[in-house]
Amino acid sequence: MNISLVAHDKKKEMIIDFALSYKHILSKHNLFATGTTGKMISEATGLKIHRFQSGPMGGDQQIGAKIAENNMDLIIFFRDPLTAQPHEPDISALMRLCDVHQIPLVTNLGGAEIVIRALEAGFFEWRNLINKKNNEG
Template sequence: MRLGLAANRLHHQAEDAALFSWLRACESGIRELELGLHAVGRTYDAIRAAHMLSGYAGIRRYPYGREGGLMKLVAEVVGLEEEDRRLDGAIYFIDPVDPSSIFPEALALKRQCVIHGKPFLSTVASARDWIEAERLHRGFAPDPQARRFYALESQTLALIAHDALKPAMLEFAERNFTLLSRFARRVGTGTTGQKLNEMAWSKGWPADRPWVDRYQSGPLGGDAQIADLVLERRCQRVIFFEDPHVARQHEADIQLLERAVTTATHDTVCMTTPQVAQRWCDAAVKR
């Protein structure tokens, strides 16, 4: 498996920066998985300067972002003829106030991951969670340090889907109903929340209480309400099935939720496609 790797400047400037926090927590898992990392220039240089992944042959240096490094990762997510230049997803530790995080190549990297059903991991929590899920799929023993990602009974889960993906969200929630019901609380935006409640009631969930606590619809501010939960560290996992093919009238609200997730980088996991979310559910059952 191979992932693209990039981090905005904030996330590799200090010893406790996001990039280094992730590597300290996951270096053994990276080696166990023999994970290939195609790292944009400045990110690669920071890893080497910090003497991390020493002797690891799986990391590969790409040009600086200004020289097209991130653009190359986008092309590799889509897939190139050379077998060793096809990525299975990307880790991009985003500083939400860094202007480069909204450059076309940065937005395209996420969009192509979503289109192709590949993980786009923009927070430390998401990247740590992904490594543990892949370890479990490979048959490795659970990492005790990753236990918090599976303490569902004390966590809140947000379930959100754009119109074209609401059927996929309903199918996903019904297939994984037992697992998702373990969360202490589930929240969602307007229509999605209502449809999920109707599904849960049809499966025997008590009719006098909602399975999902409904917020406003996305265009009326539901994304902003859930973003506030994320910022207060009261929502630990967001499953947001995004439709990358349509213009969205409330794009600013969607971006606000995404910025909240990356602000809470150590605390919030975000998954944006049915394929990635299902793979996590399968790993959680294994654990």
């Protein structure tokens, strides 16, 4: 699965702890992240992560483009709902594309705990079926 990890600044510590806790699951997948989140997670965990631009510089939009191309299977995005973000329109656009293309999106630790266990249990196999169907079509 192609998985994106994103966190706003006040949630960076939380996503690092999450990645450390579930490194054994995340390491089996292709990981992507916005710039600063990816740098911090890879430094803390040693996980190999493809890094896009930093969020305010277009990273959310780059993840959105992957979704539009059906090249992203899950977004784990620890949002900070209490701090205004200069690139709020990009964040809304990313979430909108998840809904357009039925891509699982979790925006907090509670949701992330559930999807990571679902991932480990094989509940994301339907994404492989969709990818296979699209590649055939």
